[in-house]
Amino acid sequence: MLVFFALMAAAALACNLTEQPPPTLPPRPSPTPPPTIGYTPLAPNQLPEEASTTQPQSNMFSLLNEIDTNLLMGHVQTLQGFGTRHFASPYDQSYFGVGAARDYIYAQFEDIYRQSQGNFQVSPPQPFNFDYNGQGYTGYNLIGILNGTEAGAGVLVIGAHYDSLSLDFQNSVANAPSANDNGSGVAALIEIARVMSLRPHRQTLVFVAFGAEEIGRRGSIAFVRDYVQAYNLPMIGMINLDIIGSSTGPDGQYNNRQIRLYSTGPNESPSRQLARTLDLLDVIYAPDMDIVIEDAEDRVNRYSDHMSFSEVGYPAVRFIEAIENRDRQHNSSDVSSAIQPEYLTSATRAILGCITALADGPRSPVNISLRINGDSTQTLFWDPVPGAVSYLVVLRTPGSLEYNDWFEMNETSTIWDGFVPTRYESIAIASRDANGLLGPFSSEYRIP
Numbered sequence: 001m002l003v004f005f006a007l008m009a010a011a012a013l014a015c016n017l018t019e020q021p022p023p024t025l026p027p028r029p030s031p032t033p034p035p036t037i038g039y040t041p042l043a044p045n046q047l048p049e050e051a052s053t054t055q056p057q058s059n060m061f062s063l064l065n066e067i068d069t070n071l072l073m074g075h076v077q078t079l080q081g082f083g084t085r086h087f088a089s090p091y092d093q094s095y096f097g098v099g100a101a102r103d104y105i106y107a108q109f110e111d112i113y114r115q116s117q118g119n120f121q122v123s124p125p126q127p128f129n130f131d132y133n134g135q136g137y138t139g140y141n142l143i144g145i146l147n148g149t150e151a152g153a154g155v156l157v158i159g160a161h162y163d164s165l166s167l168d169f170q171n172s173v174a175n176a177p178s179a180n181d182n183g184s185g186v187a188a189l190i191e192i193a194r195v196m197s198l199r200p201h202r203q204t205l206v207f208v209a210f211g212a213e214e215i216g217r218r219g220s221i222a223f224v225r226d227y228v229q230a231y232n233l234p235m236i237g238m239i240n241l242d243i244i245g246s247s248t249g250p251d252g253q254y255n256n257r258q259i260r261l262y263s264t265g266p267n268e269s270p271s272r273q274l275a276r277t278l279d280l281l282d283v284i285y286a287p288d289m290d291i292v293i294e295d296a297e298d299r300v301n302r303y304s305d306h307m308s309f310s311e312v313g314y315p316a317v318r319f320i321e322a323i324e325n326r327d328r329q330h331n332s333s334d335v336s337s338a339i340q341p342e343y344l345t346s347a348t349r350a351i352l353g354c355i356t357a358l359a360d361g362p363r364s365p366v367n368i369s370l371r372i373n374g375d376s377t378q379t380l381f382w383d384p385v386p387g388a389v390s391y392l393v394v395l396r397t398p399g400s401l402e403y404n405d406w407f408e409m410n411e412t413s414t415i416w417d418g419f420v421p422t423r424y425e426s427i428a429i430a431s432r433d434a435n436g437l438l439g440p441f442s443s444e445y446r447i448p
Contacts, residue, residue, distance in 0.1 A: 048407065048416040048418075059436070060285045063356060064285075064286065064349040064353055065349075066195045069342070072188065072341070076183040076336050076344075079186060080179045080335060081095070081177075084175065084178075085178060086163065086172045087218075088132075098164075102125060105142045105162060106125060112190075112194050116198060120145070120197040121145040123143040123145070126222070126227070127139070128223075133170075139211035139212040141208055141211055141223050142162070142209040143223075146196060148201055149200050149201065149202055153203040153236075153363070154203055155205075155233045156238075156239070157228075157239070157309070158192065158206070158241070159189070159208040159209070159241070159305050159306075160182055160186045161210040161212075161214070163210075163212055164182075164214065165330050176331075179336040184243060184339060187348075188348040189207055193205075196355070196359070203236065203359040217308045220305035224312060235309075239319070240305050240319065241351065243320045243324065244347045244348075244351075246321055246340055248340065250327060253323050256346070257290055258290045258322040259289055259291055259350065260292050260294050260321070261275050261278060261292065262275075262298045263297065263306075263317045267399070268444065271306075273443065274316070276293065276402055277358075277430075279403070281353065285350075286350035286354075288350075289350035297310070305318075356437075357437060361438050362386070362387045363386075364441055364443075365385055365429045365430075366382070367381075367383045368382045369381050378417070378419040379415050380416070380419060385431040391429050392432060394427070394429070394430070395418075395427055396424060396444070419447055420447070424447055426445060427447065428441040429441065430442070
């Protein structure tokens with residue numbers, strides 16, 4: 001049964017189920033021929049005999065080009081223009097404070113609903129109550145949903161916090177434009193939702209702009225408790241976008257080719273496996289932006305909304321730019337002129353490519369097993385996946401944060417002498433469809 005999120009007119013949200021898939025919308029025509037997708041780091045003489053060195057093409061290139069830099073920067077500048085998005089700033093003003101930001105994001109979601117011909121469903125703002133310094137407050141999460149077309153495909157949450165804070169954090173009206181932290185993440189969230197709303201997806205996607213992140217992740221904690229856990233949503237993972245707009249750091253540092261990815265450990269955790277999956281999908285579909293997997297849940301003594309998911313067992317990751325300039329955080333210098341539009345666009349495209357593969361690619365193989373043969377070889381088996389024309393087998397060396405080698409198979413088994421624990425610690429497999437799109441990777445199979 002398809003997962004669908006409907007609204008309640010009252011303060012709480014309700015979750016309804018529907019049998020009707022969203023309308024099928026044709027993808028936009030590609031303005032340029034898509035590139036051939038396929039990477040084989042192992043030399044041909046190192047591969048199993050059955051391995052394929054050619055793969056079908058994917059139209060991902062044209063999809064990523066739908067990300068609009070002007071729209072991204074327009075969102076950043078509008079959010080900056082509200083002066084502050086402090087959790088205690090006014091909710092009743094049109095051009096100032098967190099209420100104005102809430103209403104703007106909600107209006108953007110409604111625009112996406114209209115452009116998608118109703119495919120993108122919009123919930124009323126989700127209220128959540130909390131105490132801070134002995135005083136009660138109400139915050140709001142903004143939620144948009146793309147209902148999946150395949151029963152049992154699960155739910156992927158994409159989130160970004162929209163509140164801001166100044167160093168004078170008790171002052172609710174102090175200047176806190178927060179263009180990068182986290183206008184950049186909200187802009188990417190809205191733009192990814194817009195692009196993805198124009199076509200159906202196998203998996204259900206939930207886009208959330210969280211409130212009150214800056215004072216202890218109040219919004220995302222409430223969303224997990226009152227939404228995800230309350231309705232037992234079949235979570236596949238959570239992708240958090242927080243500070244993704246600048247390629248320049250302090251002292252003239254510059255890095256426009258990398259973006260960091262944080263996830264809770266240990267190295268075999270579901271969150272870390274999600275990070276490895278995103279890293280390899282990025283290599284294949286958006287090689288202009290290199291993901292750097294960090295061996296940590298977040299920066300030292302810092303936090304973000306992905307932790308509200310991973311701390312209760314859901315796979316979750318946080319994207320953040322490669323170089324932070326702490327001098328431009330939580331003060332009046334965090335403005336749009338310090339954001340590099342090209343970097344924000346590249347980061348958004350890379351994240352869109354990863355989300356598309358997770359949401360639209362064929363399901364991952366199951367029942368992976370390894371049989372030791374009578375000679376020096378081993379036979380790797382897995383169950384066939386409906387709609388798959390080939391399978392990407394990835395291998396991770398002992399202790400590595402990322403997948404190190406991979407090869408492609410047209411069959412569901414292969415004989416090789418390389419599946420040994422001194423060389424590789426684990427194996428994961430993804431399916432590729434006839435359109436050239438990879439899906440999510442399986443859980444890792446540890447080589448005995």
